[in-house]
Amino acid sequence: MQPFVRVLSAGLDTALDRTVAPGYTRVGLAVRRHLPTWPADPTLGSMAGKVVAVTGATSGLGLATAEGLAALGAEVRLVVRDPDKGGRVVRQIAGRVPGARLHVDRCDVGDLDDVRRFAGELDAGRLDVLVHNAGAMPPERTESAQGHELTMALHVLGPVLMTELLRDRMAGGRTVLVTSGGMYGQRLRADDPEYLTGDYSPTTAYARSKRAQVELLPVLQDRWDGIDVHATHPGWADTPGVVDSLPTFHKVTGPLLRDAAGGADTTVWVAAAEPAPPGGLLWHDRRARPTHLLPRTRTDAAERDRMWTWVEESLGL
Known part of the structure; x- marks a missing residue:
């Protein structure tokens, strides 16, 4: 070229x-x-012999990610809250991907006790890729079973704990945090990770938790030595979560939204690409992107360390 x-x-x-x-x-x-x-698409069969777990895999981006990786030959474990719904999704994917190897595992990622149970009971041996896709945007401030603000529990604490507990199975593997472009509008709030001050806004809470995911990338990349840590953001995708949580946005932008497969494209690529993309970065449309677009959102090392201390204390690491 x-x-x-x-x-x-x-x-x-x-x-x-x-x-x-x-x-x-x-x-x-x-x-x-x-x-x-x-970048070139991963080749068919490139994930053969590899085991992948995808949380929140019953709809939207999670379903598209699971299907995309199954189509590349991976054995995919759908980590979901509702096993019956997971079973229906398995049949749906199997109808489109002949020979797909799919399993359903129950786990509520926002419930730290359930994450511990799941990690202890998981019958898979080696795990090559762990995709943290499960997400929610509750309309009111909601707490997890352990009393943490739910978006932080579901998007930060649960994924960190799950990877910690499975890291011995993942040497040389990859973990992917599916984040959101909405985090560009928020700064890291290490001073109020539980959203205890100010008027609660669901979109702000969601974006703050996604900002925390991205800010912790270098910390996690260093901590999980031998596991590449990535964050991906899907752009604006037409998913059930957007329809339910952002109906006005969906109505206005509907014709321009990506389908779920388009939103999941970079997550599938990051999980499967060879050679492996470098870890510790934020990816969108198969290219590393800046983590800040606005000066007011920039984070210093002290604030990042403060957020990580909260995570450690919350998880008992």
Whole structure:
């Protein structure tokens, strides 16, 4: 590829990203797919012999991620709260991916005791990829079984604890935190991780927890030595979660939203690409992205350390 072509392609990709709306929609994905800098798709069968676990895999991005990895040959474990619904999804995926190897495991990721139970009972041997996709945006401030604000429990504490408990099975593997572009509008709130002050906003709580995921990437990459830690954000995707939690946004942007497979594309790519993408980074549309777009959201090391201390204390690490 000519150097000037690569520079032009990278410039267009960056422009789509920084202007947000064009880059996050189905338009951005369609344009990027046709750029010469778009990374190659993982090859069919590239995940054969590998075991993957995907949380929140009964709908939306989680279902699309599970199906995408199964289609590449992985044995996929759907980690879900409702095993009956998980069973229906297994049949749905199996109908589209002949020969898919699928299992259902029950776990409420927001309940730390249930995460411990799940990790102790998991009958898989080695685990090559762990995708933390489970998410929620409760309309009112809600607490987990252990008394933590639910979005932080579900998006930060549960995933960290699950990976901690399974890390011995994951040497040389990858873990992926599915985050959100909404985190760009929030700074890290290590001073109030439980959202105890101010008027509660579901979208703010959600974005704060996603900001925490991204800010902790370098900490987790260092802690889980030998496991590559990634965060991916899907752009704007048409999922049941968006319909239920952001109905106005869905109504306005509906025609431009990506389908679930488009939203899950980078998560599948990060999980399967060879050589492995470098860990400790935020990815969107198969390219590493900045973790901050606004000066007011920038985080210093002391604030990041304070957040990690809260995580350690909450989990008893």
